[in-house]
Amino acid sequence: MRSIPHFVGGRAVEGTSGRFGDVFDPNTGQVQARVALATKSELDAAIADAAAAQPAWAATNPQRRARVMFEFVRLLNAHMDELARLLSSEHGKVIADARGDIMRGLEVIEFACGIPHLLKGEYTQGAGPGIDVYSMRQPLGVVAGVTPFNFPAMIPMWMMGPAIASGNAFILKPSERDPSVPVRLAELMIEAGLPPGILNVVHGDKDCVEAILDHPTIKAVSFVGSSDIAQSVFSRAGANGKRVQAMGGAKNHGIVLPDADLDQAVADIIGAAYGSAGERCMALPVVTPVGEKTAVALRERLIAAIGGLRVGISTDKDAHYGPVVSAAHKARIESYIQMGVDEGSELVVDGRGFTLQGHEDGFFVGPTLFDHVKPSTRSYQDEIFGPVLQIVRAESLAEAIQLPSRHQYGNGVAIFTRNGDAAREFADQVEIGMVGINVPIPVPVAYHSFGGWKRSGFGDLNQYGLDGVRFYTRTKTVTQRWPKGGAVLDQSFVIPTM
Structure with missing residues (x-):
């Protein structure tokens, strides 16, 4: 070996x-x-x-x-x-x-x-x-x-x-x-x-x-x-x-305003939530639609997009993501899915029990989606670090800003909107270290710097x-001085000033 x-x-x-x-x-x-x-x-x-x-x-x-x-x-x-x-x-x-x-x-x-x-x-x-x-x-x-x-x-x-x-x-x-x-x-x-x-x-x-x-x-x-x-x-x-x-750790949120381009937002959210099987500190495991109409439309599109995801081995060129890193981590992710059920969240898509023919012992977890997740639940408060997306609904932009701002983690956050004034207000007020405006994974380029707030x-x-x-x-x-001509300056017993 x-x-x-x-x-x-x-x-x-x-x-x-x-x-x-x-x-x-x-x-x-x-x-x-x-x-x-x-x-x-x-x-x-x-x-x-x-x-x-x-x-x-x-x-x-x-x-x-x-x-x-x-x-x-x-x-x-x-x-x-x-x-x-x-x-x-x-x-x-x-x-x-x-x-x-x-x-x-x-x-x-x-x-x-x-x-x-x-x-x-x-x-x-x-x-x-x-x-x-x-x-x-x-x-x-x-x-x-x-x-x-x-x-x-x-x-x-x-x-x-x-x-x-x-x-x-x-x-x-x-x-x-x-x-x-x-x-x-x-x-x-x-x-x-x-x-x-x-x-x-x-x-x-x-x-x-x-x-x-x-x-x-x-x-x-x-x-x-x-x-x-x-x-x-x-x-x-x-x-x-x-x-x-x-x-x-992190628990990054994606805020979706009513005026957002939903097709583009869903494409961004799906990639950010499920890419690399969610094993990223800058993944997007929480999506927050603002308003009931936005929530219903977003949920329908997310379900359809999840249905088109391909989970495969890491060398599969057509796979959207592969297995998680270990059996222990797979078990941990699936325990959080059960926790979400026990806490009363609605399990819309269940990724547990996913297997791949010929790779039945691989560490695969299917894409999972929860809706009506409450901010008080542990599955929302903790970092799951897997292909699990939670919908936490908000009635207003102010409420949506408070969700990531009050969370124990403060790594990244994104907002999806066509409204420049709302985006500017969001970026100014949200208490998070890295902010994306229509950018789902706001990892800064190399000549800026990467860092979150809070825990x-x-x-x-x-x-x-x-x-x-x-x-x-x-x-x-x-601080250097080169006296001219070897002259000796007077002694001083006070703090030097310029």
Whole structure:
């Protein structure tokens, strides 16, 4: 059986712990590989390797670091099909979606190619008599990223691109559910010219994550996962003096106003709710029609659109989405469907018990639709993270704004309307970090930044964009004076003023 190694010091390193995690093929339900789970001593060795390599990389000028990023972009494009197939085989998302996963990460690497400009500081000549002031951005040293299963290419690149381009060494702890793509990315980084030790991939479980949070050499930790764990990571790493950004869960809403183009809105909602089997923190699992007439019309169109969805294996070119990542996650999703029934919501389309001929043991869940869901129910309050769409009706725009604003999560939200004034009011008032106006999945482009509010994001700086560069660097400000002719200035015992 295939064994997935760590990647340390520019090469594959077999695990020595004797502990392994199973990597499944979600299409068949069968184990396809084993991934080594690191001990603390193995993590310590990877961190020591990174710490030894980082000073020379930080001393490499930004333009040369950017050249590595440019070459990495070229290699990613050249290996796109290979990476997409590998990603799809372990995650279960269809090939086209796997390519999208890689492309959105690649866009952040492209942004990182501009690091010579992004690291420029500020300069003031003549801030005082003969005094100039300038600032510079310097790398932190060794930093780490802990990434989830649902985007095994995109999210690692969101983190490692700005971190490495800024002159840091990066320790990546990817999800043990689909770990092969992160290792392949590290191999391509070395091929692009990155010095050994600057990007190390260490596989592990909870013990490995806790060791990262406690390790004194690691100066910053970026995390994406569930909100409870994100909050714990934020607290523990922060208590250890680290800079932390921890992105959590979501329950994104799509608000449909009476004037919306319903055909376009339904097409957008179906893709956003069921794409990647709903395993996205920016999925759209809640739709809120405003007014009874809108709700009835929207429901009819949603039922018809769901009837046309094709669930298939991840290599099926005609499939809209594939299996979920594991048997445990499938069971969790189906338990939430039952919970919704028990809470009194109307189950309009039931995706439980879905099977695919020839793949009866695969981790498939059919598209599910609920109507008349109440905001007080747990199935509405929690993140289900599966192909389950809930209709929560509202009587007015004001009520529709309050639903996502009062929710514990604040990642993304979308509104569908032709009314610019209503859209502007919505964007201004809704208490959510990322807003889409007729855009169902409002993930910002790479030169902006990604981040939610409330329990969707812990920390002051967002992922990628300028916030990513700021997160992985610190500002040093220099105030300099060059006295003329060696003259000695009078002593001063008060705070200096300019």
